Amino acid sequence: MGVNKSTLRTEDIEEVQTVSVFSQREIKKLYKRFKRLDKEEKGSIDIEDFNQIPELSMNPILPRIISIFDVNRNGQLNFKQFIQTLSNFHPNADKHDKIKLLFKVYDINNDGYITKDEIQKVLTMMVGKALTNEQILEIVEETLTEADVNGKGKLDFNDFENSIEKGGVGENMLSISFYPFDF
Numbered sequence: 001m002g003v004n005k006s007t008l009r010t011e012d013i014e015e016v017q018t019v020s021v022f023s024q025r026e027i028k029k030l031y032k033r034f035k036r037l038d039k040e041e042k043g044s045i046d047i048e049d050f051n052q053i054p055e056l057s058m059n060p061i062l063p064r065i066i067s068i069f070d071v072n073r074n075g076q077l078n079f080k081q082f083i084q085t086l087s088n089f090h091p092n093a094d095k096h097d098k099i100k101l102l103f104k105v106y107d108i109n110n111d112g113y114i115t116k117d118e119i120q121k122v123l124t125m126m127v128g129k130a131l132t133n134e135q136i137l138e139i140v141e142e143t144l145t146e147a148d149v150n151g152k153g154k155l156d157f158n159d160f161e162n163s164i165e166k167g168g169v170g171e172n173m174l175s176i177s178f179y180p181f182d183f
Helices: 010-017 024-037 062-069 079-087 095-106 116-127 133-147 157-166
Strands: none
Touching: 010 024, 010 079, 024 079, 062 079, 062 095, 095 116, 095 157, 116 133, 133 157
8 A cells, every 4th residue: 555655546545445434535634644653654653653643642552452453463553554443433433343343452362252351451451550459350340240141251242242232332432533633
């Protein structure tokens, strides 16, 4: 994909649209932002570059989210991966896709299940020092008790999705505003 070029080709935009909810106009604007983040013009950006986006820099699970889209496992995202990542945060993104992303955030070892330890690790990332270890463990136990309907001691995607749906998580889950694209 023409990441090192100064402009995107129509084919590049069309390819990126297949993995995102962004319009062509939005993709072009995001490409300009990507180019500003990619100061070394290497065709990719890393976690430090993402931290320059205010709406994302405040997110304590950003490293987990980036690792999900970093298919090469090199700590870098190309433009297509960048768009795919941001697309999940678009207000118009499919709620089911957002739940799948959130499941992947918790499924650290990528085995299709979320364990007690994984919930604890992600929760600790999210709350930092705001809660004690005992409080975190209490939340983890309560979460597993409520969501693990079959008593497996871990959550599969259906358990997780049902728990999210039952909890009444709104349409704004994992959404950030990209307008007026000045991030």
